[in-house]
Each structure stands twice: as C-alpha cells, then as structure tokens.
Ligand SMILES: Cc1cc2nc3c(=O)[nH]c(=O)nc-3n(C[C@H](O)[C@H](O)[C@H](O)COP(=O)(O)OP(=O)(O)OC[C@H]3O[C@@H](n4cnc5c(N)ncnc54)[C@H](O)[C@@H]3O)c2cc1C
C-alpha cells in the first residue's frame with residue numbers, strides 16, 4: 001500500500017446521498033484485482049481513515065472511480081472536497097475478487113446498496129472474458145439506485161427496492177428465489193445481514209463475498225476488523241485477508 005495525494009478530477013452526486021469521485025494518480029497502476037479498496041483520510045479532524053472500494057479504474061488514463069454514500073460525519077465531510085483539489089489516499093488495499101477459470105461460464109453478481117460499487121469493475125472484467133453476467137442489485141428506494149444502466153451493458157439486471165418503487169418489492173434474496181439457477185459462481189457485496197442470507201440461499205454454489213464492516217488501521221495491525229473463519233487461526237482480518245473471502249471460508253453471525 002502506498003500513500004498518495006490523488007487529484008480529484010470530478011466529484012458529482014449520482015443518487016440520494018451518494019457521490020462519485022474520479023481520482024487521478026500513480027496508485028492506479030498498483031491495482032491487482034476488482035474489489036480492492038482505498039483508505040481515505042478525510043481531514044485532520046478525523047483520526048481514522050475511511051475505507052472505500054475501488055469501483056472502476058483505467059490504467060492508461062491513470063484514473064480510478066470511487067462511489068460513496070453519506071453515512072456519518074466522515075463521509076459528510078468528504079462531500080465538501082472539490083474537483084481540482086487533492087485527496088489523501090492509502091492503497092490499494094486488501095484481496096479482491098478472483099476471476100473464474102475457463103470452466104466457469106455464468107456469474108451471478110449480487111450487490112446491496114453501497115455494496116454495489118466494487119462489483120462494477122468485476123462485471124466489466126467478467127464480460128471481457130466472455131463470461132455471462134447476471135446482476136441483482138438491491139436498494140432501499142428508487143432515489144437510492146445507481147449504476148443500473150452501466151450493469152445492463154454487461155448482461156441482464158434485476159433490481160429490488162425495499163419499498164417497491166423500482167423493480168421487485170423486497171430484498172435481493174426475493175429476486176434470487178425467482179431466478180433460474182444456471183450460474184456457476186456468485187459474487188456478493190453488501191450489508192452483513194444480506195451476505196448471510198445470500199450465503200444460506202446459494203449454499204450449493206461456489207461464491208465470494210466482500211465485507212464492508214468497520215475498520216481501524218486498514219493494514220492488519222489493530223485486529224478491529226476480524227471475522228470468524230474456518231481456518232486454523234479461527235479468524236480473518238477484513239482489511240488484509242479480505243475484504244473478499246471465499247464464502248465457504250468464513251462464518252457470518
Ligand atoms: C472494505 C470496505 C469497503 C467499503 N466500500 C465502500 C464504498 O465503496 N462506498 C461507501 O459508501 N462505503 C464503503 N464502505 C463503508 C464506509 O467505509 C463507511 O460507510 C464509512 O467509513 C462511514 O464513515 P462516516 O464517518 O461517514 O460514518 P461514521 O460516523 O463512522 O458512522 C456512521 C454510521 O455508519 C455506520 N458505519 C460506519 N462504518 C460502516 C461500515 N463500514 N459498514 C456499515 N456501516 C458503517 C456506523 O455504525 C454508524 O451507524 C466500505 C467499508 C469497507 C470496510
């Protein structure tokens with residue numbers, strides 16, 4: 001991981017309390033997998049950095065896209081950063097989504113709310129490999145929805161909203177129960193309660209989940225981000241062993 005003051009090329013609102021940052025810098029060349037994250041220093045007023053997934057990146061242009069939702073004081077202060085300024089970023093961090101081998105042909109992507117962004121570059125890379133992509137995107141309400149057209153350019157997209165203002169009324173799991181099971185791998189990111197429900201529902205399918213739980217140091221030193229695992233140690237750190245895990249390796253409670 002390296003620290004860099006990345007130039008903010010664009011900073012725009014894309015949905016209810018949701019913003020898109022387009023950043024430029026050398027760090028883009030170090031991104032290995034879709035699903036990695038950066039650790040953002042908001043300002044001196046905030047001791048801890050805030051983790052944000054890399055939504056997309058373009059190596060030849062040296063740019064990366066972050067999408068974030070205002071959740072509290074840190075992300076609210078982030079909205080005040082202006083294009084033309086710089087953002088203090090540490091990254092890229094963590095282990096991202098492994099791309100499937102030649103035997104896999106159909107991937108199911110499941111994103112909940114602000115868990116949707118890290119799936120975007122994954123969808124792009126799967127599509128480039130000729131793998132069929134089906135996406136199930138869940139939001140609280142229509143005003144919160146984003147990236148739907150972008151995901152449609154890679155394959156079929158199903159949307160759910162809690163209040164039924166867009167797509168199926170309910171949760172992503174309500175959509176999953178109506179889908180024909182022809183996918184051979186799944187990739188999911190969203191709140192832990194959603195990930196647990198998805199893991200239970202797709203128990204028979206090989207899958208990967210990305211955790212967006214709270215972090216401290218972001219570099220493996222503080223153990224603020226541990227989750228239960230089935231390996232010898234009995235735990236894994238989201239910041240460095242994840243945020244992406246094989247669904248069979250971890251236990252969500
Ligand atoms: C690996 C990883 C990737 C992430 N990627 C993104 C992303 O792409 N876009 C995005 O908008 N957010 C992402 N998050 C979540 C983001 O880091 C938090 O929303 C942010 O740190 C909240 O900071 P805050 O100061 O605004 O809120 P705080 O004031 O710290 O908290 C406000 C509220 O949000 C809750 N909260 C704080 N952190 C989290 C969290 N990590 N998950 C769920 N609830 C939280 C708190 O419990 C509290 O209720 C990611 C988190 C991780 C660990």
Ligand code: FES
Nearest residue numbers: 216218222223239
């Ligand atoms: S956040 Fe400190 S060990 Fe993961």
